Amino acid sequence: MGEGRLIRIELPEAPPPPSAYAEADRRQAIDDLIGGNSFDPLGLGPGPFVLHLMVREGRLILDIRDAVDQPLRAIILVLGPFRRLIKDYLMLVANHEEAVTTGAMDARVQAIDMGRRGLHNEAAELLTMRLEGRITVDFETARRLFTLIAALHQRM
Numbered sequence: 001m002g003e004g005r006l007i008r009i010e011l012p013e014a015p016p017p018p019s020a021y022a023e024a025d026r027r028q029a030i031d032d033l034i035g036g037n038s039f040d041p042l043g044l045g046p047g048p049f050v051l052h053l054m055v056r057e058g059r060l061i062l063d064i065r066d067a068v069d070q071p072l073r074a075i076i077l078v079l080g081p082f083r084r085l086i087k088d089y090l091m092l093v094a095n096h097e098e099a100v101t102t103g104a105m106d107a108r109v110q111a112i113d114m115g116r117r118g119l120h121n122e123a124a125e126l127l128t129m130r131l132e133g134r135i136t137v138d139f140e141t142a143r144r145l146f147t148l149i150a151a152l153h154q155r156m
Contacts, residue, residue, distance in 0.1 A: 003042035004039050004041065005037050005039055005047055005048050005049070006037050006039045006047075006051050007047075007067060008034070008051070009050075009148065010051070010052040011053055011054070011148065012052075012104065021093075021097040022094060026151040029148050032140075032144050034125070036136070036140070037144070038138040039051070039136075039137055040135065040136040040137070041072070042136065044073060047066075047067075049065065049066065049067070049072070050065040050066070055153065056151065059077065059078055060078075060082075061074055062076075062077070075135065077131075083148065085119055085122060085123045086123075089119045089146075090150055090153065091118060093150075094114050096113065099112055110125065120143045124146055126141040127142045127149075
């Protein structure tokens with residue numbers, strides 16, 4: 001794997017997220033990505049890179065730019081294969097928020113967390129596969145990118 005990495009993530013201006021909890025989840029994913037990631041767009045050199053991530057007309061657009069925000073390449077993925085995972089993930093996030101805010105038993109929160117981790121893992125594998133031959137990402141980077149993809153859907 002190359003030495004590429006993301007130094008900034010840009011999401012489109014959108015309506016506010018449905019809750020402070022959802023916003024914190026999105027913010028944490030961005031902070032974690034910037035803190036450590038492996039993002040190697042094939043044929044673009046070592047980076048670092050800026051990623052403008054957006055959803056348009058049912059497609060995910062990864063607008064890859066250089067460190068001074070000059071466009072390098074856009075990669076477009078259809079979102080159909082992710083729809084079930086996004087829907088299930090957003091449902092689990094809402095259930096987790098409800099469980100935490102109502103003081104639910106630890107066992108319920110842990111069960112929701114396990115389900116969320118499983119969905120994250122499945123989505124990371126799918127994203128890695130869909131990016132194959134275009135962008136090489138490690139597993140944790142793919143997981144965090146999926147969180148942002150789900151957050152983009154949550155705002156729509």
